[in-house]
Structure formats: structure tokens, C-alpha cells
Amino acid sequence: MNIRIASALVLALIAIAFICAALDLPPAGDHQAPAAQHVSPRYIEMAYQETATRNMVCAVLADYRSFDTLGEILVIVIAGIAIVYIVGISRPADEI
Amino acid sequence: MEFVQIALLLVQMVCAVLALTSRDLMVAVILFAAFSFCSALLFAMMGAVDVGFTEAIIGTATTLFYVAVIYRVERRSSA
Amino acid sequence: MRKSFGSIILNVAFRHLTPFLMLYGVYVLVHGHYGPGGGFQAGALLGLAVVLVQMVQGTRAEWRIGVSGGIILACLGALIYLAIGLAPFIWGGNFLDYGVLPIAATPAEARALGILGIETGVTMGVMGVIIVMFDLLTRDNGEREE
Numbered sequence: 001m002n003i004r005i006a007s008a009l010v011l012a013l014i015a016i017a018f019i020c021a022a023l024d025l026p027p028a029g030d031h032q033a034p035a036a037q038h039v040s041p042r043y044i045e046m047a048y049q050e051t052a053t054r055n056m057v058c059a060v061l062a063d064y065r066s067f068d069t070l071g072e073i074l075v076i077v078i079a080g081i082a083i084v085y086i087v088g089i090s091r092p093a094d095e096i
Numbered sequence: 097m098e099f100v101q102i103a104l105l106l107v108q109m110v111c112a113v114l115a116l117t118s119r120d121l122m123v124a125v126i127l128f129a130a131f132s133f134c135s136a137l138l139f140a141m142m143g144a145v146d147v148g149f150t151e152a153i154i155g156t157a158t159t160l161f162y163v164a165v166i167y168r169v170e171r172r173s174s175a
Numbered sequence: 176m177r178k179s180f181g182s183i184i185l186n187v188a189f190r191h192l193t194p195f196l197m198l199y200g201v202y203v204l205v206h207g208h209y210g211p212g213g214g215f216q217a218g219a220l221l222g223l224a225v226v227l228v229q230m231v232q233g234t235r236a237e238w239r240i241g242v243s244g245g246i247i248l249a250c251l252g253a254l255i256y257l258a259i260g261l262a263p264f265i266w267g268g269n270f271l272d273y274g275v276l277p278i279a280a281t282p283a284e285a286r287a288l289g290i291l292g293i294e295t296g297v298t299m300g301v302m303g304v305i306i307v308m309f310d311l312l313t314r315d316n317g318e319r320e321e
Contacts, residue, residue, distance in 0.1 A: 052283040062290040066271040080304035087311045145211040
């Protein structure tokens with residue numbers, strides 16, 4: 001019973017910390033927020049002239065941040081190969 | 097709009113708690129699918145349509161995988 | 176998954192659903208420049224379409240890609256991505272700088288075509304990994320079947 005009370009206390013503290021952090025966030029869609037002032041205006045102004053792509057999300061994902069997407073797809077492929085090694089080889093087909 | 101978002105968040109909380117406490121794994125998987133669909137709707141409401149689309153498709157795919165796994169293991173969890 | 180899935184109603188419904196699902200996956204891939212969509216979503220949709228065929232028909236499926244085929248598809252997708260990323264070196268550009276490729280009139284259109292190429296690579300990678308995961312999860316165990 002002690003461990004339940006202690007874990008409930010810890011969870012309540014974490015919840016209070018997260019609520020305090022979330023109350024200080026800027027509202028959704030605020031273009032004055034610090035995160036929206038560094039490189040976002042250049043993407044919004046120049047994305048169609050530079051990439052001829054109307055969907056700005058696609059242009060940022062596949063052109064400006066293309067190296068990031070390369071890392072993502074390599075992670076996915078390596079995860080697939082790891083699944084083959086873990087599930088496919090350690091258990092032969094006649095057990096499980 | 098605010099009211100719909102708050103209602104969706106409440107549905108998400110109820111789904112999460114019920115999925116954690118249910119003994120039947122199939123019920124937990126279906127509640128998890130409801131959770132993921134609610135979060136896809138929330139993403140689409142906030143203007144991130146790409147993220148919402150991805151969330152909807154990946155929620156469907158993970159539900160399919162969980163159901164495929166449940167057919168191989170015990171459906172009822174012991175604890 | 177040796178047995179087919181569910182009842183005859185579900186089998187017929189999935190059988191008629193699969194071609195539209197694959198068409199929708201290709202639409203999401205090539206329409207990613209103009210609307211929501213892109214490589215990851217299209218790969219998940221195409222992988223789910225192949226998985227649905229296997230669920231309906233069991234091991235008798237015609238479109239059975241299998242574990243090794245899925246891994247080959249995924250690695251081919253990553254290879255397409257890397258090849259398109261390395262190709263601008265020949266024409267004096269940077270890594271993943273498709274604007275210098277001589278495939279369109281203006282650099283902006285060359286960039287649009289390069290984006291379509293790498294989205295195709297992402298699609299193949301995600302599709303292969305989803306097929307591999309489902310095949311390994313529902314693989315038959317020889318004699319044990321219900």
C-alpha cells in the first residue's frame with residue numbers, strides 16, 4: 001500500500017509540472033512565437049519558387065530536411081531487418 | 097471548436113484508462129484504436145492534416161498487427 | 176496465415192476493397208505535392224493492401240511477396256533514396272541537392288521531380304517493412320493448425 005501512495009504522489013508531481021509547462025506555451029497558430037520566427041518565414045515565402053511544390057509540408061520534409069528523412073527511412077529498414085533476425089531465426093518454424 | 101477538442105481529450109482519457117485496466121486484450125486493442133482515431137481528429141483540428149492522416153493510417157496498421165498477434169497468444173491476460 | 180480470414184462476407188468485401196486501396200495508395204503518393212500525403216502514408220496503404228490480400232486468400236494468395244521479397248523491396252527503396260541523393264555529385268551539386276539534375280527545364284521543377292523520386296523510395300521501404308512484419312507475425316508453424 002505504501003508503494004501505491006508513493007507512486008501516486010510522484011505521478012501527481014509530474015502532472016503538476018507538465019500542466020505548469022503547458023500553461024506557458026504559446027497558443028496554437030501563433031506566428032509571433034519564438035519557434036515560428038527563425039526559419040519559418042523563409043519557407044513560407046520561398047517554398048513554391050524554389051521547389052515547385054504546393055504542399056509546403058512535403059517540400060520541407062523531402063527537400064529542405066531531406067537528410068532527416070533519409071535517416072528515418074534507414075531506421076525503418078534497419079528495424080525490419082532486425083525483426084527478421086529476432087523473430088525469424090531465433091525460433092525455428094517447428095517450435096513456438 | 098474548443099468544446100469539441102475538450103470532449104475528444106476526455107474521450108481519449110477514458111479510452112486510455114479502460115484499455116489499461118481491461119482483462120480482455122481484444123477490448124484493449126479496440127480501445128487503443130479509438131484512442132488513436134481521436135488523436136488523429138485532434139491533429140486534423142489543429143491544422144496538421146499530414147500528421148492526422150499519418151496517425152489514422154498507422155493506427156489502422158497497428159490495430160491489424162495487434163489483432164494478428166492476439167490470435168497467436170492467450171486472449172485473456174492473467175493480471 | 177494459412178486459413179482465410181473470417182466469413183465469406185468479409186472475404187468478398189476485402190476482395191473488392193483491395194484494388195481501390197492500392198489505387199488510393201498510388202494516388203496519395205503522386206498527389207503528395209498538392210495535398211496531404213506523401214511517401215510514408217502511401218507505403219503504409221500499399222503494404223496494408225498486400226496484407227489484406229494475404230488475409231483473404233491465405234497461402235494461396237497470388238500476390239504473396241514474403242519475408243525475403245519484403246526485405247529486398249525495403250532495401251531497394253533505401254537504395255533508390257541514396258542513389259537520388261548521390262546523383263547530384265556528378266553535376267557538381269551537394270548531397271541531396273536535386274536542383275542541379277538535368278531532368279527538367281528549371282531547377283524548381285527538377286526539385287519537384289527529385290522529391291517524387293525520393294518519396295517513391297520511402298514508399299517502397301515502408302511497404303516492404305510492413306509486409307515483412309505481418310508475414311513474420313502470422314507465419315504458419317508447420318503441422319500446428321486449427
